[in-house]
Amino acid sequence: MVTTRSQTSRNASSTVTVSPAPKATRPQPHSRPSIKRTPRKPLLRQPTADHYGLIQERLQPSSYALLVQAILWNQTTGRQALPVLDALLSLYPTPSQLAAAPLPALTALLQPIGLHNLRAARLLAFARAWLAAPPDRARRHRRVHYPSRGRGRDVRPGEVLDERDPREGWEVAHLPGVGAYALDSWRIFARDALRAEPDGEWRCVVPLDKELRAYLVWRWARDGWKWDSLTGRRKRIRDDDFEMRM
Numbered sequence: 118m119v120t121t122r123s124q125t126s127r128n129a130s131s132t133v134t135v136s137p138a139p140k141a142t143r144p145q146p147h148s149r150p151s152i153k154r155t156p157r158k159p160l161l162r163q164p165t166a167d168h169y170g171l172i173q174e175r176l177q178p179s180s181y182a183l184l185v186q187a188i189l190w191n192q193t194t195g196r197q198a199l200p201v202l203d204a205l206l207s208l209y210p211t212p213s214q215l216a217a218a219p220l221p222a223l224t225a226l227l228q229p230i231g232l233h234n235l236r237a238a239r240l241l242a243f244a245r246a247w248l249a250a251p252p253d254r255a256r257r258h259r260r261v262h263y264p265s266r267g268r269g270r271d272v273r274p275g276e277v278l279d280e281r282d283p284r285e286g287w288e289v290a291h292l293p294g295v296g297a298y299a300l301d302s303w304r305i306f307a308r309d310a311l312r313a314e315p316d317g318e319w320r321c322v323v324p325l326d327k328e329l330r331a332y333l334v335w336r337w338a339r340d341g342w343k344w345d346s347l348t349g350r351r352k353r354i355r356d357d358d359f360e361m362r363m
Contacts, residue, residue: 187299216244242293257286323349
């Protein structure tokens with residue numbers, strides 16, 4: 118409660134009090150689902166005999182979840198993106214559910230990791246492209262300059278390669294948001310399952326991402342090889358080279 122100066126000067130014996138004006142309220146932004154925060158502590162790898170500790174190992178059974186993870190990890194850190202990924206996959210566990218997600222709700226969900234407008238539009242485009250042309254071993258698409266500069270230029274834009282075509286193409290390269298990191302992850306963890314082939318595609322990948330490189334060093338070592346993450350060359354681990362065996 119405050120006393121106005123003009124009122125007290127007119128009648129010193131009788132003061133008049135005035136209640137302060139209520140504060141203006143701002144419109145509330147679009148609410149977003151609550152996100153469980155992970156503890157802020159170092160992401161230490163603790164490899165076991167069967168797992169190295171990458172998020173891709175947990176998502177491996179679902180190519181959809183694996184690629185969504187790769188899209189979210191772009192220009193952010195795993196520590197920041199992990200709770201958003203868990204919330205997104207809980208709300209939209211399939212491409213059809215993600216394709217039907219309201220844009221404002223998806224944008225609000227992605228706000229904690231930044232670039233949320235761009236990411237939301239990209240994820241919707243990704244899901245709709247998946248529904249229109251889901252990954253199929255009989256349809257491969259070009260990706261220019263992947264896995265190295267100059268590759269893919271012999272395939273025309275929009276051309277689809279069948280299984281008999283010897284040219285290089287990738288079953289998920291047509292999906293928006295799928296770049297080199299996503300393709301590397303998918304080839305290491307999911308392509309063999311799609312093609313129903315023996316475990317071997319990961320042996321052909323020389324990724325740029327340091328986490329994927331470290332994973333492949335570990336995985337090659339399990340098979341008894343010392344693998345060079347820069348060149349892809351390998352040599353047999355000597356019996357006394359125990360530090361490579363995890």
